Amino acid sequence: MSEFERDQDDALLDPESGKPSAVLLIEDEPAAAMRMTALLDRMYPGVLMRHASTVAQARTYIQSTRFDLVLVDMQLPDGSGIELLQQLALAQPKAVGLVLSAWGQPDTIVGAIRAGARGYLLKNVDDLEIERSLASVERGGAPIDPVIARRILSLMSSGTGTAAPMAPATAGSAAAPAKTETLLSRRQTEILRAVASGQTNREIAQALNLSAHTVECHTRSIYRKLAVHTRTEAVVFAKTQGWI
Structure with a gap:
């Protein structure tokens, strides 16, 4: 075999x-x-x-x-x-x-x-x-x-990357990072930070006293809100925004 x-x-x-x-x-x-x-x-x-x-x-x-x-x-x-x-x-x-x-x-x-x-x-x-x-x-x-x-980060800030780009600056102002609370719930932000630290879904579930299914649902929601498809993209995007 x-x-x-x-x-x-x-x-x-x-x-x-x-x-x-x-x-x-x-x-x-x-x-x-x-x-x-x-x-x-x-x-x-x-x-x-x-x-x-x-x-x-x-x-x-x-x-x-x-x-x-x-x-x-x-x-x-x-x-x-x-x-x-x-x-x-x-x-x-x-x-x-x-x-x-x-x-x-x-x-x-x-x-x-x-x-x-x-x-x-x-x-x-x-x-x-x-x-x-x-x-x-x-x-x-x-x-x-x-x-x-x-x-x-350069690709994302220019709007040509794989994840949602940062909002362009308006006249006379600089582009400011989006606040995590405008996109993600407090729980989702907590999970995203755990993902960035290298924890698996199972470890996150144990640490937050959640089911693995709940963590998976939150993770899919994070991907959808950030317009990304993988953990790598989610972590990179979060870093560009100064969330982690």
Whole structure:
């Protein structure tokens, strides 16, 4: 039986440690692949590790093996990593897809987030920063490199980003951040801040003495009110508004 044939209701990550049991690294540069393989082996000893250097190889793995964590480069010899994020979202919706790339053009950033990327990291940072970002994923976080976050903020403030842009300034005034209470209820703001801190829906429910279903309903309402589709977009938008 292939790894992909495991029970599809299994938890995304190990329920005790929060660590992945199967990782797919999609990277075409040999030196970068060796570096990341060593880093992942160090963080997740004994993990089922697969490496693909092309879109075609990655598609085969995604179709045959179930992964908890998928690290995707954007520029591949035979296509874009965005295609793979889209396939991953359809074939394995519980998998965490992270961009790990040297490519940070606006269209690429927006496309990756729309395709379902949980986070966006740059390869040119040191190992410790990447390890910290991956560790935050274990807690339900959505890590975004500060350089990428600034570009997203720029896109949103210009009205070309994926989330609702800030209101433009009127003559003689500066654009002011919207107040959270004008969009979200007090409970929804509380939940959004918990999401930004990396808590899962289950952890938020326990902390606030709510049912997981109630937290999920609030989360969907937050997405609708902020005109976003993912945790990453919601957190980025909230930061642009100075809510968190």
